[in-house]
Amino acid sequence: xxxxxxxxxxxxxxxxxxxxxxxxxxxxxxxxxxxxxxxxxxxxxxxxxxxxxxxxxxxxxxxxxxxxxxxxxxxxxxxxxxxxxxxxxxxxxxxxxxxxxxxxxxxxxxxxxxxxxxxxxxxxxxxxxxxxxxxxxxxxxxxxxxxxxxxxxxxxxxxxxxxxxxxxxxxxxxxxxxxxxxxxxxxxxxxxxxxxxxxxxxxxxxxxxxxxxxxxxxxxxxxxxxxxxxxxxxxxxxxxxxxxxxxxxxxxxxxxxxxxxxxxxxxxxxxxxxxxxxxxxxxxxxxxxxxxxxxxxxxxxxxxxxxxxxxxxxxxxxxxxxxxxxxxxxxxx
Amino acid sequence: xxxxxxxxxxxxxxxxxxxxxxxxxxxxxxxxxxxxxxxxxxxxxxxxxxxxxxxxxxxxxxxxxxxxxxxxxxxxxxxxxxxxxxxxxxxxxxxxxxxxxxxxxxxxxxxxxxxxxxxxxxxxxxxxxxxxxxxxxxxxxxxxxxxxxxxxxxxxxxxxxxxxxxxxxxxxxxxxxxxxxxxxxxxxxxxxxxxxxxxxxxxxxxxxxxxxxxxxxxxxxxxxxxxxxxxxxxxxxxxxxxxxxxxxxxxxxxxxxxxxxxxxxxxxxxxxxxxxxxxxxxxxxxxxxxxxxxxxxxxxxxxxxxx
Numbered sequence: 001x002x003x004x005x006x007x008x009x010x011x012x013x014x015x016x017x018x019x020x021x022x023x024x025x026x027x028x029x030x031x032x033x034x035x036x037x038x039x040x041x042x043x044x045x046x047x048x049x050x051x052x053x054x055x056x057x058x059x060x061x062x063x064x065x066x067x068x069x070x071x072x073x074x075x076x077x078x079x080x081x082x083x084x085x086x087x088x089x090x091x092x093x094x095x096x097x098x099x100x101x102x103x104x105x106x107x108x109x110x111x112x113x114x115x116x117x118x119x120x121x122x123x124x125x126x127x128x129x130x131x132x133x134x135x136x137x138x139x140x141x142x143x144x145x146x147x148x149x150x151x152x153x154x155x156x157x158x159x160x161x162x163x164x165x166x167x168x169x170x171x172x173x174x175x176x177x178x179x180x181x182x183x184x185x186x187x188x189x190x191x192x193x194x195x196x197x198x199x200x201x202x203x204x205x206x207x208x209x210x211x212x213x214x215x216x217x218x219x220x221x222x223x224x225x226x227x228x229x230x231x232x233x234x235x236x237x238x239x240x241x242x243x244x245x246x247x248x249x250x251x252x253x254x255x256x257x258x259x260x261x262x263x264x265x266x267x268x269x270x271x272x273x274x275x276x277x278x279x280x281x282x283x284x285x286x287x288x289x290x291x292x293x294x295x296x297x298x299x300x301x302x303x304x305x306x307x308x309x310x311x312x313x314x315x316x317x318x319x320x321x322x323x324x325x326x327x328x329x330x331x332x333x
Numbered sequence: 334x335x336x337x338x339x340x341x342x343x344x345x346x347x348x349x350x351x352x353x354x355x356x357x358x359x360x361x362x363x364x365x366x367x368x369x370x371x372x373x374x375x376x377x378x379x380x381x382x383x384x385x386x387x388x389x390x391x392x393x394x395x396x397x398x399x400x401x402x403x404x405x406x407x408x409x410x411x412x413x414x415x416x417x418x419x420x421x422x423x424x425x426x427x428x429x430x431x432x433x434x435x436x437x438x439x440x441x442x443x444x445x446x447x448x449x450x451x452x453x454x455x456x457x458x459x460x461x462x463x464x465x466x467x468x469x470x471x472x473x474x475x476x477x478x479x480x481x482x483x484x485x486x487x488x489x490x491x492x493x494x495x496x497x498x499x500x501x502x503x504x505x506x507x508x509x510x511x512x513x514x515x516x517x518x519x520x521x522x523x524x525x526x527x528x529x530x531x532x533x534x535x536x537x538x539x540x541x542x543x544x545x546x547x548x549x550x551x552x553x554x555x556x557x558x559x560x561x562x563x564x565x566x567x568x569x570x571x572x573x574x575x576x577x578x579x580x581x582x583x584x585x586x587x588x589x590x591x592x593x594x595x596x597x598x599x600x601x602x603x604x605x606x607x608x609x610x611x612x613x614x615x616x617x618x619x620x621x622x623x624x625x626x627x628x629x630x631x632x633x634x635x636x637x638x639x640x
Contacts, residue, residue, distance in 0.1 A: 133566060140623055143559045147616035272427070312435040316421075
């Protein structure tokens with residue numbers, strides 16, 4: 001690969017995202033959004049609803065992956081408890097619906113508040129640590145959310161909770177129309193992506209990436225990265241919470257399985273598959289992971305026998321993720 | 334009678350603590366010496382149990398099963414080390430997490446493919462199958478007592494190995510400052526193989542001990558692995574003593590919490606509310622404990638790594 005000679009010369013320059021990289025990033029995202037937008041008419045032409053359901057799933061996980069990408073790819077925070085926010089968002093919608101609150105004007109603020117609070121508290125503790133400690137602690141907090149959900153016997157416990165309908169928007173049930181819901185999810189994906197892009201490009205985002213390279217240098221210029229990381233962690237948690245709320249609406253069902261630690265692992269795989277430090281890549285990564293899962297599961301129910309070793313091989317021999325393979329430079333995590 | 338209940342729950346808590354210690358012991362040393370995060374360690378616990386079930390059907394005795402399970406877990410652990418782990422030591426933690434996650438996916442599924450998803454059981458040895466009277470009217474299975482004793486013996490042996498032998502000294506030194514130990518001419522990779530093999534065997538041993546009293550099923554090691562992480566975080570990475578004490582604390586807090594949280598909640602709220610809140614609080618307890626320890630001592634109770 002001959003492209004991007006500057007970005008690979010050393011850690012000091014790798015955050016100076018070259019213009020070409022940025023335009024490729026925009027291109028990938030734009031292509032992804034256009035493909036998603038065109039899918040429902042194509043699927044209805046083929047008279048196949050499976051693809052629409054599947055694409056909704058892909059987009060929801062893409063939102064979660066973009067949110068994780070923000071802290072993992074740009075802040076180097078290996079959070080192994082990110083699925084907890086999917087679950088918290090989903091349970092916010094489910095539990096509110098159980099008590100008769102269906103409107104988005106209630107469920108969205110509650111989702112953001114619950115996920116933001118959980119992220120602020122657990123983040124404040126886990127961000128005091130580094131390395132393997134951080135991984136283990138986020139994993140443990142994720143598991144705490146999981147076990148708490150399984151013990152909520154009033155809300156289905158282990159079995160989960162069926163939601164008899166979808167969130168209403170200003171008391172109208174427009175979301176029960178599948179195509180409308182589809183485009184709402186797509187809209188949220190685009191919004192999440194744009195927010196993440198704006199954050200990354202801002203001064204705040206640059207501090208975050210600076211902290212990833214050298215905490216000492218940041219401190220030397222008088223910036224304490226702790227608060228920046230915490231705010232990023234909270235934003236990522238809230239964004240994943242929105243994905244969870246959408247997931248609950250898509251499935252009309254909530255279950256503790258949404259926050260199992262395997263799910264957290266899969267989210268990391270999506271981000272890494274798409275390439276660290278690329279938000280559009282996370283969308284591609286989420287799509288590739290779910291397609292791969294679907295295809296492999298089509299051949300054998302024991303698809304993990306293939307996927308597990310595949311993952312090991314990707315880690316050992318492939319670096320930079322799919323977006324790097326799609327063309328252009330490679331970037332070390 | 335709540336005193337007998339308390340006694341039983343305390344013993345059960347010790348049991349869980351012992352199992353956690355056996356898993357965490359190997360893991361914490363691996364972290365300490367190599368700064369390597371191995372998510373697949375819980376799989377060794379599962380493999381120990383499954384291989385013991387197979388060993389039992391081959392030999393017909395618990396002791397044959399024990400031997401088969403431990404050697405099997407050791408062999409699998411060393412093969413994994415050779416094929417995958419050894420290429421990950423110099424990588425960042427993210428790579429280690431991903432690769433070992435891949436191994437978990439593979440081995441959990443492999444176990445499901447080979448042994449099926451139906452839970453299996455391992456009969457306990459005849460010698461230990463009775464129960465004896467702890468106090469008036471309280472019968473407690475001998476096997477569960479034996480499990481605690483076996484765990485304590487292993488802990489004692491491990492303590493002696495780590496504090497009194499040359500290899501143990503190197504392990505401690507490695508946990509404190511691995512590059513320095515390597516610079517002094519110690520083959521840290523070989524030392525690590527030793528620690529790693531020993532650790533996988535201990536995890537397998539825990540799985541075999543647990544097999545007769547818990548069900549043997551795919552993924553059985555995953556949840557214990559995360560509890561073992563909590564133990565390591567509380568105890569301090571690389572410290573056997575910390576792992577032992579933290580394991581007992583976590584085992585006791587979790588078991589007693591589950592046993593009594595609802596009753597305690599009933600003291601301050603209505604019974605129906607307590608039935609809802611109690612279990613939720615019980616399942617959060619050890620994580621809250623972890624958070625509290627971290628808040629006051631970010632490197633755990635007995636940090637091994639100096640400076």
